[in-house]
Amino acid sequence: MKDSSTAAVNMNMKTAKKERSKRTRLESLKRNKLLYLMIFPGVLYFIIFKYLPMGGLVIAFQDYQPYQGIMGSPWVGFKHFIRLFTEPTFFMLLSNTLILFALNIVIFFPLPIILALMLNEVRHKLFKNAVQTIIYIPHFMSWVIIVSITYVFLTVDGGVFNEMLAALGLPKISFLTSPEWLRTVYIGQVIWKELGWSTIIYLAAITVVDTQLYEAAEMDGAGRLRKTWHVTLPAIRPVIITLLILKIGSTLDLGFEHMYLLLNSLNREVAEIFDTYIYTAGLKNGQLSFSTTVGLFKGLVGLILVMLSNRLAKKFGEDGVY
Amino acid sequence: MKMKKMVKKMAALAICSTLVLAACGEKEKAAGGTAASGADPNAKTSISWLNILHTASPPTDTIIKKIEEKTNAEVKFSWIPDASKEERINTSLASDSLADIVTLTILDNSSVRNALKSGMFWEVEPYLDEFPNLAKISEDTRRSASIAGKLYGIPFQKDLARNGVVIRKDWLDKVGLPVPKTMDELMEVAKAFTEKDPDGNGKNDTTGFMDRSDLVYGAFKTLGSYMGVPNYWKVSEDGKMTPEFDTEEYVKAMDYMKKLYDNGYINQDFAVTAKTDQQQKFAQGKAGIYVGALFDSKNLKNMAKGVQDNMELVLVNNMTPTGSESERHIWAGNNGIGGLLSFPKSEVKDEAELKRVLKFVNDLMDDDMYALMTYGIKDVHYKVDENDAATIINQDLWQQEVQPFASSRPNETGYKIHDSDPLKAESDKLIKENANYAVLNPAYSLESETYSTQGSELQKIITDATYKYILGKIDLNGFKDAVENWKKSGGSKIISEYEAAYQEAKK
Numbered sequence: 001m002k003d004s005s006t007a008a009v010n011m012n013m014k015t016a017k018k019e020r021s022k023r024t025r026l027e028s029l030k031r032n033k034l035l036y037l038m039i040f041p042g043v044l045y046f047i048i049f050k051y052l053p054m055g056g057l058v059i060a061f062q063d064y065q066p067y068q069g070i071m072g073s074p075w076v077g078f079k080h081f082i083r084l085f086t087e088p089t090f091f092m093l094l095s096n097t098l099i100l101f102a103l104n105i106v107i108f109f110p111l112p113i114i115l116a117l118m119l120n121e122v123r124h125k126l127f128k129n130a131v132q133t134i135i136y137i138p139h140f141m142s143w144v145i146i147v148s149i150t151y152v153f154l155t156v157d158g159g160v161f162n163e164m165l166a167a168l169g170l171p172k173i174s175f176l177t178s179p180e181w182l183r184t185v186y187i188g189q190v191i192w193k194e195l196g197w198s199t200i201i202y203l204a205a206i207t208v209v210d211t212q213l214y215e216a217a218e219m220d221g222a223g224r225l226r227k228t229w230h231v232t233l234p235a236i237r238p239v240i241i242t243l244l245i246l247k248i249g250s251t252l253d254l255g256f257e258h259m260y261l262l263l264n265s266l267n268r269e270v271a272e273i274f275d276t277y278i279y280t281a282g283l284k285n286g287q288l289s290f291s292t293t294v295g296l297f298k299g300l301v302g303l304i305l306v307m308l309s310n311r312l313a314k315k316f317g318e319d320g321v322y
Numbered sequence: 323m324k325m326k327k328m329v330k331k332m333a334a335l336a337i338c339s340t341l342v343l344a345a346c347g348e349k350e351k352a353a354g355g356t357a358a359s360g361a362d363p364n365a366k367t368s369i370s371w372l373n374i375l376h377t378a379s380p381p382t383d384t385i386i387k388k389i390e391e392k393t394n395a396e397v398k399f400s401w402i403p404d405a406s407k408e409e410r411i412n413t414s415l416a417s418d419s420l421a422d423i424v425t426l427t428i429l430d431n432s433s434v435r436n437a438l439k440s441g442m443f444w445e446v447e448p449y450l451d452e453f454p455n456l457a458k459i460s461e462d463t464r465r466s467a468s469i470a471g472k473l474y475g476i477p478f479q480k481d482l483a484r485n486g487v488v489i490r491k492d493w494l495d496k497v498g499l500p501v502p503k504t505m506d507e508l509m510e511v512a513k514a515f516t517e518k519d520p521d522g523n524g525k526n527d528t529t530g531f532m533d534r535s536d537l538v539y540g541a542f543k544t545l546g547s548y549m550g551v552p553n554y555w556k557v558s559e560d561g562k563m564t565p566e567f568d569t570e571e572y573v574k575a576m577d578y579m580k581k582l583y584d585n586g587y588i589n590q591d592f593a594v595t596a597k598t599d600q601q602q603k604f605a606q607g608k609a610g611i612y613v614g615a616l617f618d619s620k621n622l623k624n625m626a627k628g629v630q631d632n633m634e635l636v637l638v639n640n641m642t643p644t645g646s647e648s649e650r651h652i653w654a655g656n657n658g659i660g661g662l663l664s665f666p667k668s669e670v671k672d673e674a675e676l677k678r679v680l681k682f683v684n685d686l687m688d689d690d691m692y693a694l695m696t697y698g699i700k701d702v703h704y705k706v707d708e709n710d711a712a713t714i715i716n717q718d719l720w721q722q723e724v725q726p727f728a729s730s731r732p733n734e735t736g737y738k739i740h741d742s743d744p745l746k747a748e749s750d751k752l753i754k755e756n757a758n759y760a761v762l763n764p765a766y767s768l769e770s771e772t773y774s775t776q777g778s779e780l781q782k783i784i785t786d787a788t789y790k791y792i793l794g795k796i797d798l799n800g801f802k803d804a805v806e807n808w809k810k811s812g813g814s815k816i817i818s819e820y821e822a823a824y825q826e827a828k829k
Contacts, residue, residue, distance in 0.1 A: 283409035288431020
């Protein structure tokens, strides 16, 4: 008897709570209607350009023929998924993509933080600004230009770098056609292009660190290194985590243009990634359904990575992105 | 209450905006179909043409105006750069944003093939004989350009075999060698050009060959063809099909390339060299042997002006393994078909419209239209002598206004007017001669479902393995493994499907 009554009371409380939260939500909606109206265009944008096109994903389960349209094309179930997972190229694509992804995170990601910390220690204002400006510039060049510059430097037939090696009596290295150099060249180009630009947010985050903390640390006898380690870094930690999660979400997308330009017959075993494969299979060879399948799978991998890293971030007591 | 109103308003707004967007889509579609219908095939009409551009920038209006005058049509070109034709054609097909005339050059691309087979385009064969120039298209050409026995457009008629070897004559004289006739002599020349300092600058900075990252239109296929490699497929007496890379000759051709590579007789980065780089480097005197289309020689000589003024070129088309005439072979690119001019049913609505467009294509094949699209306007772009030899008088203007149309000519053979440039005349002569020794691809007009869907994917396996073998990254066993891999991944199916189709076609 007692049990059931408490249960009933509990029930009542729950519904009451629910009602209240509903009411407050409505009220807050009312109160902030202008704010909600302001997000409306944004929401519309996402619905039209991000969510509606997702409907097209159904062609992954069809043998899609453009002139028959989505309605007319035959349904084939998981045919394309089976083809993807049974093709030997699948593991090559997955491992290449994940390895380049890991290189991006492990090698490239920490560099802008270090550079930002170093720039922060530069006391000469003019010098600091000059360095900042110069290292931003490569960001504005397209991959076509960067890969072409690399080609001029690294080609075996009269490339600057190989001529230098030859002058030193060392054997020439065919950087562009050997699989073992591809990842080095790739990550080197990424660093050269994006390093400077990526420091911006960290530099901004550093400027808002409370100066009192530095003063306090100085009182405790901390040197520059100690101050960086114990004050600056912890202060920008949330920014680092947020950027890391965002980076993980977008890294699987980054490669296409860049990798497509580097890809050739001799380094395909390490250079073919999901993006380049989707492009050649789908747009060049017209296998629209199959490449949609590949894209869908890649999207899932990216989603899983983001969710994992977000959960990890929360576990370590950070905010995460959602 | 107020809230409800708000929601209503928002909903209304959302509906409005979707309507506006939908209206936009509608309008675009309506603008696509332009060709005016009318029973009279000579009536003034407007024709849109989705066309491939092989030059850096689209032409100015000058020539289009002339074409419009002569064909009594208003022509609207949409140019697709050749380098991105696959994705642009495929997206155009997928989104149904086509034109009255669509230039399709990649007939073995699976989605193009499927689109043709699906009946998206008019079948034109029944109409050809109504038009004098179209009626002249030979039965062979019609058959080669057909897909599953049906002709879905006007074929571009090109020369059968355009490739050959271009050699620096002045360098040959310098190193004291005759024009090579056999593959061994060619190797000797490559060696001498690499080691004997043919440019006489005292530096070891030249190679024999200058090649590019193209196993088909670069050196490999042509040299292979001289050594007896079949043109993609070999078919035996009893109808067995063998892919070229499963033959001994193919391996021999790879060994030849490997020897060139190992000894440094070829530019070491040929696997990543683009065509423009290849031609520029040749023009700069970095190498003495170029394998490609024979008419490139004129271009190479022009590019070398002011850089290598003493460049003299000799064209060779009779290379054989041992020097006997009976061994002469040269592969025929796409069996002389440069693609199709196709007419989508979504744009060309009825028979009358189709006939008007066919009339337009027919007119493009007239003598004066050929001259216009090849050399330009008389006395503006070119002058012509009593022997019908044309000389370009304003090279820059010609490049800008005329050259882009060269690839839009439905027919490139059998005209009286010809180029007065000796190299061009020589290459025309040799290309004509090539036709007698041309090896056709027996599978060109055969159907294979697997080839249509996976052929280009599978070809990558072979292309990659060929490069790796030439560069010494894999040995013969490695290459054989790749061929096995090709067969396992779908190649065997292609073979049996082609064999079945071959038997079918023979009946």
